[in-house]
Amino acid sequence: MPATDYQGSSSPFASIGRSILSIRRDQVHAMDGHHEHGSSQEQELDGFQRHAADLLHDLAGGGEELLSLPWIRKLLNVFVICQEEFRVILFNNRACVSRAPVDRLISEFFERNVKALDVCNAIRDGIEQVRQWHKHLEIVTVALDPSLRTIGEGQLRRAKKALADLAVGMLEEKDATGSALAHRNRSFGRSNHASSSRDHHRHPGGHFRSLSWSVSRSWSAARQLQAIGNNLSAPRGHEIVASNGLAVPVFTMSSVLLFVMWALVAAIPCQDRGLQTHFSFSRNFSWAAPILSMHERIIEESKKRERKNSNGLLKEIHQIEKCARQLSELIDAAHFPLPENKEMEIRQVAQELTQIVNTMREELDLLERQVREVFHRIIRSRTEGVAYTASHFRLRRNE
Amino acid sequence: MERMGEDGEDKLIAMARHIARTLGRTDTMADDILQIFSNFDGRFSREKLSDEHPALSSLERRLRAYVSSDRPIWSDSGAASEFLSALDDLIAAGGLHPRADDLLQQCMLRLEEEFRMLIEQPAGTIDSGDEEDDSDGEDSIPVAYPVADYDIIIDAIPPGTVADLHSIATRMVAAGFAKECAHIYALSRRDFLDESVSRLGIRARTSEELQATPWGELEDEIARWVRAMSVAVRILFPSERRLCDKVFAGLSQAADLAFAEACRGTAIQLLGFADAVAVVSRAPERLFKVLDMYEAVRDLIPEIESLFSDQYSSFLRSEAFAIWKGLGAAIRGIFMELENLIRRDPAKASVPGGGLHPITRYVMNYLRAACASRRTLEQVMDDDGGSGLATTDLDRPSSSLAVQIAWIMEVLQSNLEAKSKVYKDPSLSLVFLMNNGRYISQKARDGELGALLGEEWARREAARLRRWMTEYQRMAWGKVVAVLKTDGPGGGGSGKAMRERLRLFNGYFEDVWREQRGWVVPDERLREELREAAVGMVVPAYEGFLGRLRVVEGGRGVEKQLLMFSVGDVETRIGDLFQGSSSVRRP
Numbered sequence: 008m009p010a011t012d013y014q015g016s017s018s019p020f021a022s023i024g025r026s027i028l029s030i031r032r033d034q035v036h037a038m039d040g041h042h043e044h045g046s047s048q049e050q051e052l053d054g055f056q057r058h059a060a061d062l063l064h065d066l067a068g069g070g071e072e073l074l075s076l077p078w079i080r081k082l083l084n085v086f087v088i089c090q091e092e093f094r095v096i097l098f099n100n101r102a103c104v105s106r107a108p109v110d111r112l113i114s115e116f117f118e119r120n121v122k123a124l125d126v127c128n129a130i131r132d133g134i135e136q137v138r139q140w141h142k143h144l145e146i147v148t149v150a151l152d153p154s155l156r157t158i159g160e161g162q163l164r165r166a167k168k169a170l171a172d173l174a175v176g177m178l179e180e181k182d183a184t185g186s187a188l189a190h191r192n193r194s195f196g197r198s199n200h201a202s203s204s205r206d207h208h209r210h211p212g213g214h215f216r217s218l219s220w221s222v223s224r225s226w227s228a229a230r231q232l233q234a235i236g237n238n239l240s241a242p243r244g245h246e247i248v249a250s251n252g253l254a255v256p257v258f259t260m261s262s263v264l265l266f267v268m269w270a271l272v273a274a275i276p277c278q279d280r281g282l283q284t285h286f287s288f289s290r291n292f293s294w295a296a297p298i299l300s301m302h303e304r305i306i307e308e309s310k311k312r313e314r315k316n317s318n319g320l321l322k323e324i325h326q327i328e329k330c331a332r333q334l335s336e337l338i339d340a341a342h343f344p345l346p347e348n349k350e351m352e353i354r355q356v357a358q359e360l361t362q363i364v365n366t367m368r369e370e371l372d373l374l375e376r377q378v379r380e381v382f383h384r385i386i387r388s389r390t391e392g393v394a395y396t397a398s399h400f401r402l403r404r405n406e
Numbered sequence: 407m408e409r410m411g412e413d414g415e416d417k418l419i420a421m422a423r424h425i426a427r428t429l430g431r432t433d434t435m436a437d438d439i440l441q442i443f444s445n446f447d448g449r450f451s452r453e454k455l456s457d458e459h460p461a462l463s464s465l466e467r468r469l470r471a472y473v474s475s476d477r478p479i480w481s482d483s484g485a486a487s488e489f490l491s492a493l494d495d496l497i498a499a500g501g502l503h504p505r506a507d508d509l510l511q512q513c514m515l516r517l518e519e520e521f522r523m524l525i526e527q528p529a530g531t532i533d534s535g536d537e538e539d540d541s542d543g544e545d546s547i548p549v550a551y552p553v554a555d556y557d558i559i560i561d562a563i564p565p566g567t568v569a570d571l572h573s574i575a576t577r578m579v580a581a582g583f584a585k586e587c588a589h590i591y592a593l594s595r596r597d598f599l600d601e602s603v604s605r606l607g608i609r610a611r612t613s614e615e616l617q618a619t620p621w622g623e624l625e626d627e628i629a630r631w632v633r634a635m636s637v638a639v640r641i642l643f644p645s646e647r648r649l650c651d652k653v654f655a656g657l658s659q660a661a662d663l664a665f666a667e668a669c670r671g672t673a674i675q676l677l678g679f680a681d682a683v684a685v686v687s688r689a690p691e692r693l694f695k696v697l698d699m700y701e702a703v704r705d706l707i708p709e710i711e712s713l714f715s716d717q718y719s720s721f722l723r724s725e726a727f728a729i730w731k732g733l734g735a736a737i738r739g740i741f742m743e744l745e746n747l748i749r750r751d752p753a754k755a756s757v758p759g760g761g762l763h764p765i766t767r768y769v770m771n772y773l774r775a776a777c778a779s780r781r782t783l784e785q786v787m788d789d790d791g792g793s794g795l796a797t798t799d800l801d802r803p804s805s806s807l808a809v810q811i812a813w814i815m816e817v818l819q820s821n822l823e824a825k826s827k828v829y830k831d832p833s834l835s836l837v838f839l840m841n842n843g844r845y846i847s848q849k850a851r852d853g854e855l856g857a858l859l860g861e862e863w864a865r866r867e868a869a870r871l872r873r874w875m876t877e878y879q880r881m882a883w884g885k886v887v888a889v890l891k892t893d894g895p896g897g898g899g900s901g902k903a904m905r906e907r908l909r910l911f912n913g914y915f916e917d918v919w920r921e922q923r924g925w926v927v928p929d930e931r932l933r934e935e936l937r938e939a940a941v942g943m944v945v946p947a948y949e950g951f952l953g954r955l956r957v958v959e960g961g962r963g964v965e966k967q968l969l970m971f972s973v974g975d976v977e978t979r980i981g982d983l984f985q986g987s988s989s990v991r992r993p
Binding site for chain 1: 504505507508509510511512514515582585586589609610611612613614615617670671672674675678681682684685686688728732735738739742743746
């Protein structure tokens with residue numbers, strides 16, 4: 008409803024910004040009330056579907072091992088690419104987006120996104136948790152440095168301690184994440200560690216630490232995932248028509264969001280992980296097959312005996328667990344002086360561990376940055392969405 | 407026997423030593439074996455069989471006692487210095503021999519324990535108000551500046567303990583155990599920071615939880631957060647830095663590592679709250695609290711930049727910066743939401759009597775209140791890559807904020823237009839428009855809001871108001887006045903025609919008066935203007951008409967029977983208008 012009254016000669020908007028607004032206003036009015044030229048919009052929407060499917064196929068069958076750090080980074084990359092395209096679609100269809108029934112769809116979509124933000128924060132805490140373990144491992148690799156001529160008792164002692172700290176750290180995480188009602192016992196006084204034993208670890212009864220700073224004690228990743236996937240169902244024929252076709256990309260993007268968040272929770276330690284989220288995507292959608300396949304493979308992984316109780320399904324966590332256990336056993340069994348073959352065994356495992364440790368450092372940093380980026384992109388895209396529903400007259404381009 | 411030659415003897419002695427070592431699994435056993443040898447043959451004297459590394463053995467003797475002791479070494483400062491001095495010798499000797507290395511590792515493990523015990527001592531806590539009377543000077547203890555508002559208990563570590571910690575840290579770093587040392591340090595300090603922040607009423611909250619929190623409660627949390635941020639950035643973190651720099655004096659990398667690890671969690675938790683609030687705050691009434699947060703972070707950025715300038719904590723700088731920007735985006739989002747709300751306000755909710763609509767009152771007061779934070783808002787709006795050019799043209803300001811405000815005014819006026827069309831009576835529509843237009847102009851007349859809208863806008867509004875007024879006159883009173891026109895064709899003439907006109911006038915005037923009786927014009931000046939204008943239009947015409955009527959009737963006074971309203975009555979009645987249905991004076 009144009010405010011034609013105000014387009015008098017003494018318009019308050021002398022600046023260029025206004026004239027762009029007027030141009031857009033005219034564009035919108037031209038589009039108002041009828042579909043955009045059917046074919047180009049259809050092409051755009053179809054293109055998005057196809058591209059998403061391609062990306063997901065590549066993720067499912069590409070070179071990266073499922074649930075490894077490089078794979079997770081690729082997963083987030085897929086999300087970012089899809090989201091960018093989706094943003095463009097929203098922009099190009101903003102007239103439609105700001106009206107019923109699409110406005111409701113979009114607002115639901117952004118609600119899901121907000122819930123995903125909390126997952127991002129929890130995941131970030133989880134990455135920090137893994138970093139803490141990584142620090143212990145670094146100490147192990149320093150202690151068992153291959154450049155040392157021989158491995159002395161001292162080095163083994165140091166490695167052993169670091170491995171013990173690691174084990175405690177991983178166990179704590181399980182305690183903390185195992186129950187959503189895990190209780191963080193705050194003692195405002197200090198307990199005096201008049202420890203008599205050298206091997207005393209800092210766990211006076213009842214005080215264990217959770218490294219979760221971003222979510223409250225009662226937060227649950229499993230619940231959050233359920234909430235993100237709540238009411239998510241494929242649009243019916245009449246809905247698709249009523250929404251000018253937009254219901255389909257909205258459903259696609261929502262599904263991608265859900266899967267990405269679910270996979271992150273599966274892989275990275277976080278509070279109250281749960282993998283029971285229901286995934287049912289009709290195979291009508293070309294992107295459904297790769298998602299369902301990856302979902303199945305991840306569930307399978309979670310059922311494997313040695314991974315049942317793990318903190319997170321991340322491949323690297325598994326590698327750490329294995330190496331650490333192996334090394335601990337070797338070290339525990341070691342008698343001094345160390346026979347050469349035993350020393351070789353230890354060095355070998357230490358070598359494996361060093362390789363893991365070295366690549367992990369950078370990967371973890373990169374991953375954290377990516378998670379942060381996903382976080383900010385989600386916020387930005389939501390702000391834009393609000394702008395579309397606020398007004399299809401005015402558009403602010405964010406940077 | 408002496409003729410065996412030195413070589414031979416050395417070999418023999420070496421062999422004896424070797425046997426003793428391999429067979430003797432403990433030092434005492436080896437000793438015993440050597441004793442047996444020496445008893446057996448004079449050549450195997452204890453002195454000659456003393457081992458290859460006398461220095462190392464001596465160090466071992468000095469250190470083992472401490473390493474395996476059950477009592478904390480640092481409970482006795484004499485013991486501590488002995489231990490350290492032996493350790494220094496060990497480190498200086500270089501760790502090439504596996505025995506030396508092993509010894510070193512054991513010492514390091516012990517040092518870790520000692521460090522941990524020292525740093526976790528429940529040392530005397532100092533209330534923020536306490537004076538530090540230690541003659542070492544305030545430099546020795548990380549103490550908070552006395553803050554009047556709130557209780558801060560700073561964990562005070564006595565200078566002696568700090569010195570002890572430092573002495574341990576130097577050795578650990580020298581031996582390559584910097585990471586372990588920094589880690590233990592950070593664990594302990596993290597606990598402390600967590601508690602401090604907890605005392606300040608802050609806990610981790612997710613966006614969803616915040617969404618479910620009633621606004622009143624959230625306002626309180628935000629106020630607590632603003633305070634907590636200030637305390638953290640201005641007191642807690644700098645204290646930690648000072649402590650770090652003392653404990654790790656001369657060990658800058660370890661200091662940076664320890665500091666970053668110690669502060670990371672708390673910093674992220676605090677900053678995360680701002681993110682979460684920004685995400686859930688769209689409702690216009692939240693503007694002021696979000697502005698508080700924006701300003702709080704903005705004002706703390708310089709300190710944050712200098713605090714977290716080392717390589718390990720620099721990511722916290724970019725975090726803080728991103729969150730600051732995020733709050734700005736949230737504020738811009740709030741304005742968009744305001745626009746939304748105005749645009750969507752239904753047109754059918756019209757005010758009876760054409761008075762001031764609540765949305766007008768809300769928006770104008772809101773904008774006035776918002777403009778009290780003009781400087782900050784300019785910053786926020788410019789940040790969006792806006793023009794950022796605040797022209798000096800008072801007539802037509804074009805800063806991003808000015809553009810935004812003017813836009814909201816447009817949206818409001820557009821909405822009012824739609825609302826005005828709901829009234830069936832076009833005159834009432836105009837009264838509605840005038841009422842709301844006048845209110846808008848009044849509210850935008852001065853202050854920051856006026857400055858932002860500019861002179862030109864004000865002139866335009868005034869012109870519109872005048873237009874409406876003219877139109878109103880015409881619509882409301884035109885018919886009434888037209889009937890009194892006696893010049894021109896159809897006018898004048900017989901008394902009968904004139905009397906008919908009088909009757910019509912009575913009817914029209916009564917109708918209009920009855921219709922408009924319930925209309926409201928809250929603004930006093932506008933009310934007067936409308937009345938005066940109406941009077942000015944109707945009364946002279948009526949007077950003239952009556953005069954002519956008397957002439958035509960030739961003084962018979964018939965018109966007196968038809969006369970319903972004297973001139974005075976007309977004035978009075980018009981004067982009664984626009985007060986609403988209350989207080990209508992009976993003529």
